[in-house]
Amino acid sequence: MRSNWNTSETILKGLISKIEKQHWDVSAYREISTGLKKVLDELTETKELDFREIGDHLYDGIYITDGQGKTLYVNEAYTRITGIRPEEVLGKYVDELLQEGVYFNAVTPEVLKQKKQVNAMGESLRNGTKMLVTGSPVFDDEGNVKKVVIIDREITDLLQMKANLEASQKQIKAVEKDKIKSALEVEHLRKLHFQKKLIGNSLETRQVIKSIEQVASLDVTVLITGETGAGKEVIADEIYQNSVRKNGPFIKVNCAAIPSNLLEAELFGYAKGAFTGATSTGKTGLFELADKGTIMLDEIGDMPMELQSKLLRVIQHKEVTRIGGAKPVKLDVRILSATNCDLKELVKQGRFREDLYYRLNVFPIHIPPLRSRVEDIEILARHFMEVYNSKYSKNAVIEPLGFEMLRQYSWPGNIRELQNIIERLVIVSEPGRAISNEQIGNLLNIHPSYMSELVIEEMGLKEIVNNIEKKTIEKALALCGSTRKAAKVLKVDQSTIVKKAKRLGIVLKDEKTHQ
Numbered sequence: 001m002r003s004n005w006n007t008s009e010t011i012l013k014g015l016i017s018k019i020e021k022q023h024w025d026v027s028a029y030r031e032i033s034t035g036l037k038k039v040l041d042e043l044t045e046t047k048e049l050d051f052r053e054i055g056d057h058l059y060d061g062i063y064i065t066d067g068q069g070k071t072l073y074v075n076e077a078y079t080r081i082t083g084i085r086p087e088e089v090l091g092k093y094v095d096e097l098l099q100e101g102v103y104f105n106a107v108t109p110e111v112l113k114q115k116k117q118v119n120a121m122g123e124s125l126r127n128g129t130k131m132l133v134t135g136s137p138v139f140d141d142e143g144n145v146k147k148v149v150i151i152d153r154e155i156t157d158l159l160q161m162k163a164n165l166e167a168s169q170k171q172i173k174a175v176e177k178d179k180i181k182s183a184l185e186v187e188h189l190r191k192l193h194f195q196k197k198l199i200g201n202s203l204e205t206r207q208v209i210k211s212i213e214q215v216a217s218l219d220v221t222v223l224i225t226g227e228t229g230a231g232k233e234v235i236a237d238e239i240y241q242n243s244v245r246k247n248g249p250f251i252k253v254n255c256a257a258i259p260s261n262l263l264e265a266e267l268f269g270y271a272k273g274a275f276t277g278a279t280s281t282g283k284t285g286l287f288e289l290a291d292k293g294t295i296m297l298d299e300i301g302d303m304p305m306e307l308q309s310k311l312l313r314v315i316q317h318k319e320v321t322r323i324g325g326a327k328p329v330k331l332d333v334r335i336l337s338a339t340n341c342d343l344k345e346l347v348k349q350g351r352f353r354e355d356l357y358y359r360l361n362v363f364p365i366h367i368p369p370l371r372s373r374v375e376d377i378e379i380l381a382r383h384f385m386e387v388y389n390s391k392y393s394k395n396a397v398i399e400p401l402g403f404e405m406l407r408q409y410s411w412p413g414n415i416r417e418l419q420n421i422i423e424r425l426v427i428v429s430e431p432g433r434a435i436s437n438e439q440i441g442n443l444l445n446i447h448p449s450y451m452s453e454l455v456i457e458e459m460g461l462k463e464i465v466n467n468i469e470k471k472t473i474e475k476a477l478a479l480c481g482s483t484r485k486a487a488k489v490l491k492v493d494q495s496t497i498v499k500k501a502k503r504l505g506i507v508l509k510d511e512k513t514h515q
């Protein structure tokens, strides 16, 4: 085709020059000359659009045959994709090439047959390249197919990319599934953790619950005080659970459990290379981790003085500077602190900063010891029985007198101790038998002669209660010397003492003495 253009060009140029040299009539001369120049311009323009040149710059392969299937043209991309060189196919018929096995499948015969566009998937016999083949017919004025243009689009990379994409999508799905699973797990653990709701119905516990309700949703600092095992952490959990920060982090730090030389780095973190042995990346402190959430500083009374100053700065400026760090980091953290120490006393002794004490003690909640909220003991004991019966698949029960023994005990370890005792009682319980008072006494390490002489295994409850009543009244009479004084001590009417004494067989030796 390129040569055709060149020939036409040459011929036309010659013609124009010949015509220009003849002395023709001027108008004829102009007409021929203008017409020929126009043809020349068009030819030059067409030459500019040399489709071979363009074809060789296409990324897709092109294969063109005439209406009989004779190969007229292949571009460079065709050779790249199929591995078939132009000289192997040019001038040859597609049927012939199929017989020779140059390719095993061809779209051209189909296009010639169907006289419409045909699409197919192909694969090169030479190099295995996969391609999408589109064959389109080109018609002459009579509607006959004069050419077939085949476009081979390489899709090996595309297929590979698709496979990669599918693999990545699978991986993403697996990761997402994992993420959902672990989120559910965290939620489950969180729920389990927070299932330890604050239990109790004593006036004291109800007061604590009221305080929690008042303060939880307000973003204020709370100081929780109470003996060890009394439930300070349970209170902190309740505050967090009922606060607006309940979806944020909740970081608990036991200031007494971390050696004081490590506590600063734990709480405030350190910058990279802050000291010998510091990791190259530095360390994020617990305060930073608690950002947008809540931090509970347990055993705050054990915080060393030098850290107290730093903590005060964190509270005042709402920012933290890592050890060895230059820039402070802004913080949005709610602080709950807890202690079983008398912080006021520590302030007096100069062991706790007074300014920090006031900063922490914005809203104080005190949880009294279990011995002073006796009403809670049975409810808590029943709750823990349920928990451990279910945990150990048991069906242990405590009888009324057993609960009375639990109520009498002083519980120095508070609810933690009660929980522990109930767990042990459930473990040692035998099927079909209620937990004996002796078992309770053994665990509590109480063997008061008072109890052992009043409670005898084969006695019924009524008899035991009568026994206790009798001994109590006798003791009061002996101590007080009169029914009137004994009645006052026992907070009953004198007539009640007299009636009970008669019923229980207490001999009021000298009526005069006892009045």
Ligand SMILES: Nc1ncnc2c1ncn2[C@@H]1O[C@H](COP(=O)(O)OP(=O)(O)OP(=O)(O)O)[C@@H](O)[C@H]1O
Pocket: 196, 197, 198, 199, 200, 226, 227, 228, 229, 230, 231, 232, 233, 234, 235, 298, 339, 340, 415, 416, 419
């Ligand atoms: N009111 C309550 N209802 C149910 N369980 C409770 C209650 N109070 C405390 N507990 C349970 O008793 C145990 C001790 O409670 P917690 O850890 O809150 O005590 P604490 O005052 O923080 O103790 P410490 O000062 O030793 O840290 C925990 O297992 C807790 O779940």
